[in-house]
Amino acid sequence: MATFFGEVVVAPSRAGLDEEEEAREETPEDREIRREIEKKRYGQCCSGEIDVLWTWKSGGCAEEPLVCSRFIVAIGRNAAAFLSSFILDSVCWEVVGVVKLWNEWCRTSSTTNVLPTDSFCLFYRLISDPTVLLCQCSCYVAEDQQFQWLEKVFGSMQKKGLQVTILSTCPVADYKTQESTLTLASPFLKALKTKEFQDPVCCPLLEQPNIVRDLPAA
Amino acid sequence: MFIPCDRGGGSAAPDFKGFTLLMPAVSVGNVGQLAIDLVISTLDMTKVGYFYTDCLVPMVGNNPYATAEENSTELSINAEVYSLPSKKLVVLQIRSPFIKNKYRPFCETLLSWVKSSKCARVVLLSSSHAYQRDDEQLLGTPLRYLLTPDLEKAVGGRMQELNWKEMEKVAAYPGISDTDKVLHIPGGGITKLLFTESCSKGIQMAVLLKFCSEGDNIPDAFVLVNYLNEWLQLIKSEVSTSNNSTDPSSQWKIPSSWRLLFGNGLPPALF
Numbered sequence: 001m002a003t004f005f006g007e008v009v010v011a012p013s014r015a016g017l018d019e020e021e022e023a024r025e026e027t028p029e030d031r032e033i034r035r036e037i038e039k040k041r042y043g044q045c046c047s048g049e050i051d052v053l054w055t056w057k058s059g060g061c062a063e064e065p066l067v068c069s070r071f072i073v074a075i076g077r078n079a080a081a082f083l084s085s086f087i088l089d090s091v092c093w094e095v096v097g098v099v100k101l102w103n104e105w106c107r108t109s110s111t112t113n114v115l116p117t118d119s120f121c122l123f124y125r126l127i128s129d130p131t132v133l134l135c136q137c138s139c140y141v142a143e144d145q146q147f148q149w150l151e152k153v154f155g156s157m158q159k160k161g162l163q164v165t166i167l168s169t170c171p172v173a174d175y176k177t178q179e180s181t182l183t184l185a186s187p188f189l190k191a192l193k194t195k196e197f198q199d200p201v202c203c204p205l206l207e208q209p210n211i212v213r214d215l216p217a218a
Numbered sequence: 219m220f221i222p223c224d225r226g227g228g229s230a231a232p233d234f235k236g237f238t239l240l241m242p243a244v245s246v247g248n249v250g251q252l253a254i255d256l257v258i259s260t261l262d263m264t265k266v267g268y269f270y271t272d273c274l275v276p277m278v279g280n281n282p283y284a285t286a287e288e289n290s291t292e293l294s295i296n297a298e299v300y301s302l303p304s305k306k307l308v309v310l311q312i313r314s315p316f317i318k319n320k321y322r323p324f325c326e327t328l329l330s331w332v333k334s335s336k337c338a339r340v341v342l343l344s345s346s347h348a349y350q351r352d353d354e355q356l357l358g359t360p361l362r363y364l365l366t367p368d369l370e371k372a373v374g375g376r377m378q379e380l381n382w383k384e385m386e387k388v389a390a391y392p393g394i395s396d397t398d399k400v401l402h403i404p405g406g407g408i409t410k411l412l413f414t415e416s417c418s419k420g421i422q423m424a425v426l427l428k429f430c431s432e433g434d435n436i437p438d439a440f441v442l443v444n445y446l447n448e449w450l451q452l453i454k455s456e457v458s459t460s461n462n463s464t465d466p467s468s469q470w471k472i473p474s475s476w477r478l479l480f481g482n483g484l485p486p487a488l489f
Contacts, residue, residue, distance in 0.1 A: 144317045147272035168485035176478040192278060194293055207289055208475040211279035213314075217277035217295075 015066040038056040046187040050145055051100040052152045053110055054123075065158040072144065072165045075216050083118065088124060097123035101212065103142040133157075137215070146218040163197070168216040176210050219327050224424065228458060232266045232301060233462070235336040238450070241310040243344035243412070247407035247430045250343035253440030254311050258300050259283050259473040260453060263309060272329070273320035282475030288289060305452065309388055316408070325411050328458040329419055339369055339422035341450070342368050342412060343442055347405035348429040352388070359383055360429040361445050364401075369422035373449075377472065380448055385427065402425070419477035434480070455460065 054066070074083045087093075092142045095112045099121035102108075106119035114120040119139035126132040140148050189203035192212060206212070222231040241248030257263075262283075274296045286289035302308065316324065332340055348360070351387065361469040364384040366394060377384075387399035403410045409425055416423035426446055430438040447453060453469050 111463060143275055144319070146276055175482075177482055178478070179483045181482055182485040182487070192280065192293060193291075195291075206280060208280055208282055209477055209479070210289070211277050213275065214276045215276070217278040 019116065032117070049101070050148045050152055051110075052097060052156065053100060054097040055095065055112075066156050067131050067157075068133050068157045068162055069129075070163050070165070071133045071135070071157070072167065073137065074136040074167045076136045076169055077138045078169040080136040082167065083136050084136065087134070088136075092127055093124040094127055095122055096125045096133075099123075099137070099139075099153070101139070101141065101145060101149075103140065103145060105140045108139045141215045143214070146215050149215065150218050153182065166216050168212070170212075174212065219269050220267055221270050222257040223265055223391055226302055234301070236338045237308045238305045239308050239310065239332060239337045239340045239438055240446075241340065241342055242312055243407040243409040244312055245407040245409060245427075246347050247345050247432055247435035247436075247438055249345040249428055249430055249435050249438045249442055251312060252435060253343050253443040254309060255282070255473050255476070256439060256443045257446075257452065257469045258309055258311060260306075260469070260471040261276070261302055263300035263302050265298055265302045266280050266308075267299045269299070269310070270286055271324065272315055273324035273327075274312065274420055275314040275317060277474075282471045285474065302397075306338075307452070311477055319479075321408050321411060325408055325415055329412070329415055329421060332421060333419070339372075339424065339445070340416065342409060342423060342425045343446065344403070344406050344409040344425055344427040344432050346427055346439065348431045350404045355386065355429065361441070362386075362427050363431075364427075365424045366413065366417045366421060369424055373420065375425070376449065382473050385425070396465075402448075422454060426448075434477075436476070440470065448458045 048100040073081045073082075083176075093141070098108070098110055098112055099112045100108055108118075108120050112122060114122065121135065121137040121139050123142075124134040124136070126134070135153070172181050172184065175181055175184070179185065190210070191201045191203050192206050193201055231385075232337045239365045242248075242254045244251065277296050279294055281290050281292040282294055294313075297310065297312050300309045300311065301308075306440065334367045344364075361383070363382050364385050365374060365377070373472075385403070387400070389397050390400045401410055401413070406427065409427065413423060413425055426442065426449075428438055428445070
């Protein structure tokens, strides 16, 4: 592609193709080296690896799944702040878990004593009904960690009769609509639900062509 | 990898034995994916399942092929499978990019699913950067095909009849004569990987691709899906009485999710 100034540049593709990855031909030696590096990274719980630490588990092998009837997940700073302001308090809720992860954008630690400005991912349980679980995830979970996050968190749960509610925010500018978003009354709520969810929804459903991505989608 | 939809009543997993698997490569202009959208929407295909995979960026939305209020609330995710048993056709649609380093695992899992579900053949719709064409490729049709050796035996003759052009191989080291010729599909995503793996695994695969650039790729999608239709005859191309030519473009149904591809409406205050 020629730019305005006449230089020829490689056009970035909307399809998300990584040119270097496509051009790189791996020899068996390269493959072996890459495998060794991956073993080190994921074996050492540094970049890429996710750890979910529950307060009641001593780390033994026979770990029973957590019985959970309601799981509310708040993803992103706004949703996490909503829970902090309106739902969470130290009287009714207790911390039961924390996610430890690292990526190029943020790092969380295993401490449960966090400031609102920190990046963290904590789990709370309602003291009066211990099957109600809440997750506040203000850190960014990278693309290649989302699946792992999901498997590790839901893997610790007994999923029968479980109802999951996901709270998240998106910029109004990303909302696709016939009118301009300038004239739209914001903020506004939209929802997506599975067909198994039979309770009434408190707001309209998200119309096509709008979609949800990243951890809320996962 | 493949999770069948629960259609109620404990129905068995769908059987794809002998079916043709049609799928896109996530490639320049997303042309393959747009063409697949047209196929699913026009043939009103039924969703039969999805791929549970960590290789694609997660996404979710409501039904992209909704035609009315009633069918608009079914959730849709990044890799879903649709089927039309009357045409022995099963279609995979991919709706998001690959996660870094996950191209190869996805291809391996996909091809082993193709083998285990006993699909007869795979047709991959793809595209390649138009600006990488050489002088000869700049002339004539922008459409190309590729066949694995196993499929070449079965349908190679049909391609000759249709007067289709096979994708040319290029010199491994451009500028140096008498070097090996290799297959090069810039901007094609997993196309080359899937094709070479299929060749070595004895899978019958055809690749149909179009040279294009990023931009409004809807016309490219129509050209590619008509190209596919010349061979597979998914829809009948009616002869138009006004100019006596066969132009099936108008018979493909554009899905409702293609609205607003290039942004929202403009604020009235702008004018």
